[in-house]
Amino acid sequence: HTxxxxxxxxxxxxxxxxxxxxxxxxxxxxxxNVMEPNQNNWLRTNWISRDAAQxxxxxxxxxxxDCNSIPWVLGTCKETFNLYYLExxxxxxxxxxxxxxxxxxxxxxxxxxxxxxxxDRILKLNTEVREVGPINRxxxxxxxxxxxxxxxxxxxxxxxxxxxxxxxxxxMFPDTIPRVDSSSLVEVRGSCVKSAEERDTxxxxxxxxxxxxxxxxxxxCSVGYEEVDGSCHACRSGFYKAFxxxxxxxxxxxxxxxxxxxxxxxxxxxxxxxAEKDPATMAxxxxxxxxxxxxxxxxxxxxxxxxxxPSDTGGRKDLTYSVIxxxxxxxxxxxxxxGGGIRFIPRHTGLINSSVTVLDFVSHVNxxxxxxxxxxxxxxxxxxxxxxxxxxxxDQDAPSLIGMxxxxxxxxxxxxxxxxxxxxxxxxxxDYEIKYYEKEQEQLSYSSTRSKAPSVIVTGLKPATKYxxxxxxxxxxxxxxxxxxxxxxxxxxxxxxxxEQGQILVIATAAVGGFTLLVILTLFxxxxxxxxxxxxxxxxFPGTKTYIDPDTxxxxxxxxxxxxxxxxxxxxxxxRVIGAGEFGEVCxxxxxTPGKREIPVAIKTLKGGYVDRQRRDFLxxxxxxxxxxxxxxxxxxxxxxxxxxxxxxxxxxxxxxxxSFLRKHDGHFTxxxxxxxxxxxxxxMKYLSDMGYVHRDLAARNILVNSNLMCKxxxxxxxxxxxxxxxxxxxxxxxxxPIRWTAPEAIAYRKFSSASDTWSYGIVMWEVMSYGERPxxxxxxxxxxxxxxxxxxxxxxxxxxxxxxxxxLHCWQKERNHRPKFTDxxxxxxxxxRNPSSLxxxxxxxxxxxxxxxxxxxxxxxxxxxxxxxxxxxxxxKNNFMAAGYTTMDLVSRMSIDEIRRIGVVLIGHQRRIVSxxxxxxxxxxxxxxxxxxx
Ligand code: ACK
Numbered sequence: 001h002t003x004x005x006x007x008x009x010x011x012x013x014x015x016x017x018x019x020x021x022x023x024x025x026x027x028x029x030x031x032x033n034v035m036e037p038n039q040n041n042w043l044r045t046n047w048i049s050r051d052a053a054q055x056x057x058x059x060x061x062x063x064x065x066d067c068n069s070i071p072w073v074l075g076t077c078k079e080t081f082n083l084y085y086l087e088x089x090x091x092x093x094x095x096x097x098x099x100x101x102x103x104x105x106x107x108x109x110x111x112x113x114x115x116x117x118x119x120d121r122i123l124k125l126n127t128e129v130r131e132v133g134p135i136n137r138x139x140x141x142x143x144x145x146x147x148x149x150x151x152x153x154x155x156x157x158x159x160x161x162x163x164x165x166x167x168x169x170x171x172m173f174p175d176t177i178p179r180v181d182s183s184s185l186v187e188v189r190g191s192c193v194k195s196a197e198e199r200d201t202x203x204x205x206x207x208x209x210x211x212x213x214x215x216x217x218x219x220x221c222s223v224g225y226e227e228v229d230g231s232c233h234a235c236r237s238g239f240y241k242a243f244x245x246x247x248x249x250x251x252x253x254x255x256x257x258x259x260x261x262x263x264x265x266x267x268x269x270x271x272x273x274x275a276e277k278d279p280a281t282m283a284x285x286x287x288x289x290x291x292x293x294x295x296x297x298x299x300x301x302x303x304x305x306x307x308x309x310p311s312d313t314g315g316r317k318d319l320t321y322s323v324i325x326x327x328x329x330x331x332x333x334x335x336x337x338x339g340g341g342i343r344f345i346p347r348h349t350g351l352i353n354s355s356v357t358v359l360d361f362v363s364h365v366n367x368x369x370x371x372x373x374x375x376x377x378x379x380x381x382x383x384x385x386x387x388x389x390x391x392x393x394x395d396q397d398a399p400s401l402i403g404m405x406x407x408x409x410x411x412x413x414x415x416x417x418x419x420x421x422x423x424x425x426x427x428x429x430x431d432y433e434i435k436y437y438e439k440e441q442e443q444l445s446y447s448s449t450r451s452k453a454p455s456v457i458v459t460g461l462k463p464a465t466k467y468x469x470x471x472x473x474x475x476x477x478x479x480x481x482x483x484x485x486x487x488x489x490x491x492x493x494x495x496x497x498x499x500e501q502g503q504i505l506v507i508a509t510a511a512v513g514g515f516t517l518l519v520i521l522t523l524f525x526x527x528x529x530x531x532x533x534x535x536x537x538x539x540x541f542p543g544t545k546t547y548i549d550p551d552t553x554x555x556x557x558x559x560x561x562x563x564x565x566x567x568x569x570x571x572x573x574x575x576r577v578i579g580a581g582e583f584g585e586v587c588x589x590x591x592x593t594p595g596k597r598e599i600p601v602a603i604k605t606l607k608g609g610y611v612d613r614q615r616r617d618f619l620x621x622x623x624x625x626x627x628x629x630x631x632x633x634x635x636x637x638x639x640x641x642x643x644x645x646x647x648x649x650x651x652x653x654x655x656x657x658x659x660s661f662l663r664k665h666d667g668h669f670t671x672x673x674x675x676x677x678x679x680x681x682x683x684x685m686k687y688l689s690d691m692g693y694v695h696r697d698l699a700a701r702n703i704l705v706n707s708n709l710m711c712k713x714x715x716x717x718x719x720x721x722x723x724x725x726x727x728x729x730x731x732x733x734x735x736x737x738p739i740r741w742t743a744p745e746a747i748a749y750r751k752f753s754s755a756s757d758t759w760s761y762g763i764v765m766w767e768v769m770s771y772g773e774r775p776x777x778x779x780x781x782x783x784x785x786x787x788x789x790x791x792x793x794x795x796x797x798x799x800x801x802x803x804x805x806x807x808x809l810h811c812w813q814k815e816r817n818h819r820p821k822f823t824d825x826x827x828x829x830x831x832x833x834r835n836p837s838s839l840x841x842x843x844x845x846x847x848x849x850x851x852x853x854x855x856x857x858x859x860x861x862x863x864x865x866x867x868x869x870x871x872x873x874x875x876x877x878k879n880n881f882m883a884a885g886y887t888t889m890d891l892v893s894r895m896s897i898d899e900i901r902r903i904g905v906v907l908i909g910h911q912r913r914i915v916s917x918x919x920x921x922x923x924x925x926x927x928x929x930x931x932x933x934x935x
Contacts (some may be wrong), residue, residue: 003027005045008096012041012146032150034070034077039148042098045156047091047139053160055133055180058083058142061125064109065150080108082145083130087137094141101143105130125154134180163206167193167230169218170246171202182208192219195232195262197244220245224262234262242280254283255315271383275376285315288373290386291354293782303358303392307371308782310386316375322349323356324370328391335368363394399473399480400424402432407488408455412463415488416552418455419471427475428750434458439466439487452551459554464492547693550623560619563626565638567591567649572640574603578656583607583618584645588652591637600652601637605645615646617717622648624716628691632684634704634714653704653712661705663772671801671839674768677711678804679829684713685761686822689754696752698760699741700767739781740774744788745816755816761825762811763794769804770797788812790917791871801839803832814871865892872917880904893918 007013013029020026033039050056060083067077084101088094109126132140144153163176163186171190179186190202200217207213221232224241226249235241235249240263252258252266265280272284289312297304305323313319325338325348345357361367372387400422408416421429434456437446449458461467466489470482550559574589584607590598606618625636625648640647655661658677681703688695695713702715737747743759745751763775775794776784793812796805807828813819820828832838865887869875884903886892897915905911 005043006096007043013043028152028154030152031146034073034148034150037076041146042143044096044141044143047141048158049139050135052177055131056158056160057129057131059129059157061127061155063152076148078147078149080106081149081151082106084143085132086141087135089138104132161210163210163212166212168215169202170196171219173204176206178206178208193231195222195225197222223264237261240266256284273377273380283315285377287378287381288312288314288375290388291371291373294371294388294390296392305369306355309354310373314375318376320374321351322372326368328366328368361394365394367392399426399475401481402471402483405486410491412491413461414457414459415490416457421454422473422480430474432471432473434471436467436469439468449554453549455552457552457554461490463490465490547627547691550620559623564622564636567638567640569640569643591649601649602652604648621716630684630687632680632712634712654707655705657701658703658705659700659772666771672836675829675832678765678768680711682822682825686826689822694752695757698757700764740776740784755819758811758819762808765808766794769800791868802841803838872913877905
């Protein structure tokens, strides 16, 4: 558009239009005065504005005729032309004066064309580019000087270079002109795009060739905005972005929402809150529901409250409890807050554990304790507090009177008595007090003694003398009244003689779990040889030895010599400490027996500073152990009681306790080896149950293992065991019980028996087959009790033969009479060992696997629908479930409340009971899956 150019006289440059090979017109300036010498022909462009440029580029396309192809002009023909420029602020009215122009360069052709080329219409173009600058005026002219060549100038393109507008790291950089000096760069600071903010100052450098170099720093999208293709877009409604940064918007967390765009925090739904320190990313939460299942345990001085966590924690972990105490009169409306007299241990608010101990309460008062669960948002909610209340009268009923008291036998100096537990014990019986006096001396002086069992042997009496006895029971709440008075007479000389001959037939009454067994027994008096006629006695069924409770001895510490050998301490060599027992260190060492080799032994010591009761409790174990003689019962070598320290010496078991032994050797044994261990334990337990001894604390931690992998039952503490076992927990009935190992009837009403030992044996089987896994894993004691009550049982450990799991389930039957006897267990295990192929079927193999992966597999060992309904006392609906096709627990576990209604469970209370049981069932199944069993 800037044509025509100026071609001053002698007008040698001609403007000519040619056609290119596509027949498009090409405007050219041509000159070809090669015939005459001394040519000086100028062609000048119009004024060209510099714009922002400092340096400009001139690209010329031209053709140049080769002088050799024109033979007759030899000597005058040239093959170059010159390029000039002139800077100027004025675009017009400038006269052309060649001497004002500066030369840029002499331009030669790289290629020249020949006639042949022309004939083929192939136009060979030369392209040459030259830089000019810096230019300081507003514009410039270019000029071409021909000095006698044959040229066609086809195009002249004048341009400059710039770094173009760009967006990098969310920062915008404007058009930028590079420096003239090609070695230095222009530093350019970017500005953030809309809705973005600077993080580090964004910078780019513009290079001489118009390229952006070295990006530094960046911008990031502001809160509520996310990056999409280099710009920041508002979060859609329902999404939020809480932090500036190049992250995406997220969906609102649970229980929150937003209806506008570009939100940084979603708003909580009604009833849900965010605590001050909750991050915007956290779900909105709500106050917890009330605590559940409050139980209490009271004695004269302390009241212990315990509860289960709320079913709904509100979605938070910062759960605490507070307990409010109210004193209420007969009318609930007259309640007032308890004064400062009452104390709470550890405190009454901000309790982390779900229990509290209350001290300094007054008796004969109705206290109501309101237990509230709270979390970090409780204070933000205006809804009424959710609490569970329990009312406790601080003076509970004492036990009822003891009925009939019998004389079992009498010698010259002693009388053995037995009686039944009171009909209404109103709590666990701690012990009995037996008060007696000579009939003739009535009330002048009396003696008393205590017994833990409902029987006693009173010694130190006069021969052939009438005595009056009355007895009262003691529970945590106090004593019962005294029973009516009973009169019994000691024997004369003849009675003892007959006793020595061991021929007297007497009727002994044994109170066993509320049933009175009348057994005719042959009685053998074991003469102790001691002068004061200490009277231990041993009751034998013909051919069977029976266990004697050391507590039936008036002085149980004397019983120990009945059953344990006294060892001279010089025969014991203590080598090292191997553990800590309840009463003192447990050591290993050697025992030298005259005429025999030294044997390795374990030595339990009673640490110094003990009180009498501790010494008695310590030696009670020896009195019990000393009565047993069986390869699977830890063997008592003897005791040291006549010098200090007091010691119990037992056989040494190289591998220590079974639970830690198995954990240490996880997966190392064959199934047959494990069954062998279980067989040993069962055999020991059969022996104990035949002896009439109830262990009460059978657990892998109480089994010891020797170097031959032989397992032996140990830890004989009788009732005391429950005090020193760290697993033991208090129950509602006031006792301390190792919940996970104990049969439900023993937890609920302390009904301990060989059948409850069988239950524990089933748990030991599970411990063994899982190599020392904790029964019920980390479930709380409360949940264990609840889930057992609802009929659920531990699933088979991984790799457990189905037959063994069947046996466990057999041991865990609710009805204790249905559980196998230890003799059945031993013979069952013997059969398995003789026929090991029976152990090849694993529980995994007999599981009914679901059709699709997401489904819960069916556990054939779960109780049947009918058993389950019975267990939750909903047996009346069996037909409804069956008729509607809910025949397996698997089907039942997926039922919704609507389905439960539809099959005809109309009462809301019943619907609730079924639904809550199902929730536990599902949890249980989930737990099994999480643990990786079966699936
Ligand atoms: O698991 P352990 O090694 O086995 O740690 C305890 C510790 O003493 C405290 O009871 C070990 N222990 C107890 N009785 C014996 C015994 N007769 N032989 C070997 N170790 C024993 C028990």
